Amino acid sequence: MDSYRSYGDAELVDLLKSGDEAAFSQIYKRHWHPLYHHAIKMVKDEDEATDVVQEVFTALWSKSEHIKLNSSLSYYLHSCVRNYVLNLFNREKIRTNYLDNLQHTLNKGSSFTDETLMRKELSTIIEYQISLLPEKMRKVFELSRNSHLSHKEISMELAISEETVKKQIYNALKILRLKLTSLFSVVLTLFFYLFFHF
Structure with missing residues (x-):
């Protein structure tokens, strides 16, 4: 050495x-x-x-x-x-712009009645955060969320145990909640209900 x-x-x-x-x-x-x-x-x-x-x-x-x-x-x-x-600076700029737009909407007294628009804006940011997940975790998460496969089906598809599937999905959600908390703070609970309603 x-x-x-x-x-x-x-x-x-x-x-x-x-x-x-x-x-x-x-x-x-x-x-x-x-x-x-x-x-x-x-x-x-x-x-x-x-x-x-x-x-x-x-x-x-x-x-x-x-x-x-x-x-x-x-x-x-x-x-x-x-x-x-x-x-990092670019991500911070995206975050700041999003929060500024959200604050503008709130200041106008708008309610979250236009669910389609809110879903679209939220989806863009969440999809970006999902893309940053570790590859194996991301694949498991997307098979569950996008392809609507059961834990057993994902287990067979990726040749891993069902316990591993459950753990990967749990960890993915944990990571996403932590990351999105810094982005959305108060409105996080509502957004998760709208988007991750399994």
């Missing part, structure tokens, strides 16, 4: 592409702090910056065999952090 300290980034990347965990560990140790400081300058929050860097390294490992560097590893990783943060 100590021998990896003497390797340059290019050598470590070559080893990483072959699934070398020690190479990944050395890259992590070498670049974590610079990336963290880069992230915190952008997001101004320690926990958020930590999450950003962790996501970047998770992606680096999961996609290691497909990495193609046109510049230094440091530049590549800093670009990944910047792009991830920009995506």
Whole structure:
């Protein structure tokens, strides 16, 4: 392990592409702090910056065999952090715009009588959050929600136990509730009733 300290980034990347965990560990140790400081300058929050860097390294490992560097590893990783943060900012902009529109509707004294419109707006945001679920969990959830398959049918379709199906659906709903709470706060209960009425 100590021998990896003497390797340059290019050598470590070559080893990483072959699934070398020690190479990944050395890259992590070498670049974590610079990336963290880069992230915190952008997001101004320690926990958020930590999450950003962790996501970047998770992606680096999961996609290691497909990495193609046109510049230094440091530049590549800093670009990944910047792009991830920009995506966060875009999501925040979407959230803010949605809440502004919702507040405007409430200020006008409108009630939620136009259920079709509300479903359409809500559906767009929920579908986006569903797309962010882990692949296996998302597949189970969509088979239950979109294809209306029973736990047993999903179990047979994906060759997993019914208990796993139940757990994946439970976890998916838990994740979605947590994420959507920050988006909809007070109106969350009503929206879940309208959209997730199993």
